[in-house]
Amino acid sequence: MNPSFSISRVLPFVFVLLWSTGFIGARLGLPHIQPLTFLLIRYIAVLICMTGIALVSRAPWPQGGRQWLHIGVAGLLVHGLYLGGVFMSISLGLPASVASLVVGVQPLLTAIAAGLVLGATVTLRQWLGLLLGLVGVALVLSDKLGQEFGAQALVPAVVALLAITAGTLYQKKFCPVFDWRSGAVAQFLPTTVLTGVAALLTEHARIDWSGELFFALGWLVLVLSIGAISLLNWLIRHSNAVHVASLFYLVPPCTALFAWGLFGNTLSGLALGGMALTVGGVYLARR
16 A cells, blocks of 8 residues: 555545544633634744744745745635634634534535635536535534624624635635645744734733633644644645635534533534434545
C-alpha cells in the first residue's frame, strides 16, 4: 500500500475531528472573556508560534506584494470574519448548535459559487450528497432549533457563513499553493490587526483568567489555529472546493458527539439517524 495514499485518505477526517472542537473551545472560554478579545489573544499567540517555526525551519516566504495580499485576504475571510462571526453570535446568545447549522449551509453555497468563480462542474451525485448532508445536519440539531434567540445574534453567524465560503473559493483561485508555516503568518497578520482594532473600539479589557480560559486558549491556538488550519490549507491545495466544503457537514455531528461526551448533552434517535444521513451525504459528495 502506498503510505502517502493512505495518509491522504485519513487527513480530511482528522481535520473534521480537530475543527469540531472549536465550538467546544468557544463554549469553555467565552464565559470568561469577550469574543474579539478572546480571538485577539489567540491570534497573537498563533503569530508568535508560527513566526518562530517559520524562522527556525527556514520556510520560504511569500514572493512579492501580490502574493502577500492574496494570502492575507484569504486569511481575513477564513479566520477573521468567519471566527469573529461565530464567536460573536455565540456570545450574543445564539446556541452553538444553531451557529454550526447556519455555517453548515456552506457546502451548498460553495457548490453554487464554485461553478461561477472556479468554473467547476458539480455532478448530480454531488448535489444529492450535499442535500442529504444538509438534511442530516438539520436532524442532528433538530432538538436545539426551538431555542429562542434574538435576530441580532443570527447576523454574525450569517456573516461567518459568507466569509468561510468566500475565503475557501478565494484561496483556491488566487493562492492555492504556499508554505503552511510562512503562509500562516501572512494569513494571521492582517487578521490580528483588524481584530485588534475592532476589539479596542467595541469591547473592554476585563478578563477572568480561569483555568478553563487558559485551557481553551491553548487548545484553540495549538490544535485549531496551527493544526486544523494547516490541514485546511493542505486540503484546499489538493482537493476541489466542493470536496473540501462537504467536510464541514461532518462538523455539527462531531461537535454533538463531543458535547455528549464532555458535557452530558443528550442525543436522540433522530439525531443519530441524522448523523448516518450526513455521513452518507458526504460520501456521495466526495466520490
